[in-house]
Amino acid sequence: MRTLLVLGLLLNHLLALAGSTGAGPSQGITPEQVAVIVNDADPNSVEIGAYYLAARHIPDKNLIHVSIPGHPRKLSLAAFTQLKQQIEANLPPETEAMVLAWTAPYAVECNAITAALTLGFDASQCKDTCAAGKPSPYFNAATAHPYADLGLRLSMLLPTDNLAQAKALIDRGVVSNFRQYPASAYFLRTADPDRNTRSKFFPPDGAVPPLQFSVKNLKANQLENAQDVMVYETGGAQVIKLETVRFLPGALADHLTSFGGDLLGKNQMSSLRWLEAGATASYGTVSEPCNYWQKFPNPTVLLKHYLSGATAIEAYWKSVAWPAQGLFIGEPLAAPYRR
Known part of the structure; x- marks a missing residue:
């Protein structure tokens, strides 16, 4: 009963914000507040970093060069500490968010690199990755300025292994800011009970006026042939039929x-598959989290902030209560509902 009450209150707040004229470009992270970090040892990283700066009109002074030879998937704490110090020493003071323009490294021991960079490395989580995580002060926060208000610089990884796909991803994010499409959020309750722990937070079916937006709950293992997907969240080790789905510019998609x-x-479906299928941002854990819903995006919180005008990086970060093991990937400034 308490869960239903919370859902109802959040949805009412979502509707109120969606109908308000207060969510505008003056709120939230802007390109001038984004730093782009490129790996000079990776030509793709350098090229995509330059492409992203141009596409989002990010100042040249916000480009930071580091060197990480060998494309390691996981960094030691010592290597990460050195990298973090180098990045922070060169950040413009107004920086609110960081884009890591590479595919690997994406982990620091058991932590995700985005979480370690934003919140600091959590050594206690690595003693038992299935233990509860530390609460994020940014979870469901009302602030539009994470660094100014909370001392947190959000981070998101922008994969670069495939140059054409990386540029297409950036282009989708940019396009999302200029046109609003009739769209839907799809929340799937699958036959996998262990991976359905956040289904109790699925917002109820219905329209969200005046946004030409609908919420749709399905009991299904996969979504097929939907052509209006702005949000797709499910539970499962693999997600099939993605080739039949049309993701709209700015779409968010992830699987628990x-x-x-x-x-x-x-071993399991990489979050990269969502971006390859046309989503603009996604999320996944880098080490065994067990199935705490708090370690994954909360569907109602994610939807509330995204439809209220938050960028993809803000909405995703605000939706995860315990993010130490969670990797945020995609184009961070996508904001299809910012007016």
């Missing part, structure tokens, strides 16, 4: 499973 954030791993 243990190793979605192990981008180059082979």
Whole structure:
């Protein structure tokens, strides 16, 4: 009963914000507040970093060069500490968010690199990755200025292994800011009970006026042939039929499973598959989290902030209560509902 009450209150707040004229370009992270970090040892990283600066009109002074030879998937704490110090020493003071223009590294021991960079490395989580995580002060926060208000610079990884796909991803994010499409959020309750722990937070079916937006709950293992997808969240180690789905510019999509954030791993579906299928941002964990819903995006919180005008990086970060193991990937400034 308490869960239903919370859902109802959040949805009412979502509707109120969606109908308000207060969510505008003056709120939230802007390109001038974004730093782009490129790996000079990776030509793709350098090229995509330059492409992203031009596409989003990010000042040249916000480009930071580092060197990480060998494309390691995981960094030691010592290597990460050195990298973090180098990045922070060169950040413009107004920086609110960081874009890591590479595919690997994406982990620091058991932490995701985006979480370690934003919140600091959590050594206690690595003693038992299935233990509860530390609460994020940014979870469901009302602030539009994470660094100014909370001392947190959000980070997101922009994969670069495939140059054409990386540029297409950036282009989708840019386009999302200029046109609003009739769209839907799809929340799937699958036959996998262990990976359905956040289904109790699925917002109820219905329209969200005046946004030409609908919420749709399905009991299904996969979504097929939907052509208006702005949000797609499910639970499962693999997600099939993605080739039949049309993701709109700015779409967010993720699956609750243990190793979605192990981008180059082979055991479960990588979160990269969502971006390859046309989503603009995604999320996954890099080490065994067990199935705490708090370690994954909360569907109602994610939807509330995204439809209220938040960027993809803000909405995703605000939706995860315990993000130490969680990797945020995609184009961070996508904001289809910012007016």
